[in-house]
Amino acid sequence: MKEFSNRYIFIFSAVMVIAVATLLSLAATLLQPRQQKNLEIEKKKSMLESIGIPSTHETTEVLYDKYIKESFVLNSKGEIVDGVDAFKVVLNVEQKKLLEQQYLPVFNATPDDGEKIIILPVEGKGLWGPIYGYVSLKSDMNTIYGVTFDHKGETPGLGAEINTTPFESMFNGKKLYEADKFVSIGVLKGGAKSGDPHNVDAISGGTITSKGLEKMLLDCIVKYNDYLLKNRN
């Protein structure tokens, strides 16, 4: 290996860094529109999944427009805030604000069975990063119609199991309220008793993710408490 002068080393590093920076920023800029579009489709796809409508990357947008027609934003008192696009509300940005200033998005959907459903977005923390999802409620504003969860980087086979159908389907038909009291859904280690309306089984090996999910449901949905109580029928 031959010796290089200090000058050479400095020039080499400078050129390398500039070349790499150019390449990476070019790639990021050129690919960004496609990535944004993917994220948007992904969001719509999750919402459709929470009301039990499977879609592929290609059919998502058509199905979304067909089933989810209306959306609005609430404040923490359950009043509708005008002039805000619910789809564009970013939940983890809202969660950093004071509760009184937060926007709470609600999406109305009507699947083929005619049920009037509201879809609420939720977001919280798992073990390695954010976990998020959508909870859809029947028109009694109490019974869960369906849920979908996803995560940024939970461990495959353990915490990552929250986005699988066997886990998500346990939530169907569970109740958020005990009479007028909000109790949310618990995720129990060791398993929930069959027929228990407020609990589901946790994931073995995914304790922290399961706990995070439980906290996410409680923290996010309780903010809608006033709206849910007002509109139940």
Add this chain to the structure above:
Amino acid sequence: MSNQEKEPMFSAKNLKLFTAPLGSDNPITVQVLGICSALAVTVKLKPAIVMALSVTIVVAVSNVVIAAMRKYIPDRIRIIVQLVVIATMVILVDQFLKAYAFDVSKQLSVFVGLIITNCIIMGRLEAFAMANKPWPSFIDGLGNGAGYGIILIIVAFFRELLGSGTIYGYPVIEKLGIYSTGYENNGMMILPPMALIALGIIIWVQRSRNKSLIEKK
């Protein structure tokens, strides 16, 4: 290395570069590198396979890049240069996956970023690409990626089958009706220690078949 000048592309020596890491010079079971990711992504087959492919691509391409500029890389900053090349590759792979294969990129999530820390890649750059031409380096990269991948897939196969009762997400055990005989999935298999034990068993089997791997006392 001067006798390599007139070598054909698929000479016996070059082929050996590919086959050695699959067996007697395996990066995981013989050199014991890259264990960390081998434990993390082997709970299910699918992430293991995608991880194996991504690592193979990154190690092969980085090997070529480093081999091509090996004569211009100042010795004193070579590790930094190697890291920059690997990191650039990984970020590019990640960006492309996000734009064109969104589902796969979701599957892999954090593990794509973790490829940067995979010791096999830097090990190959430092041990091979810095001293060899691009073509042999490319083959060496492919071989080591495949050697890493094959172990990952073997471990993932058993962990998924015994731990979750599925193969590539397909519920084999349930379909065969084995659950009705009182069989239950072994929850231990999905926890990281069992990856280490599975890996240990593979190393044991390999050493008992290939005595030359056993160190002299």
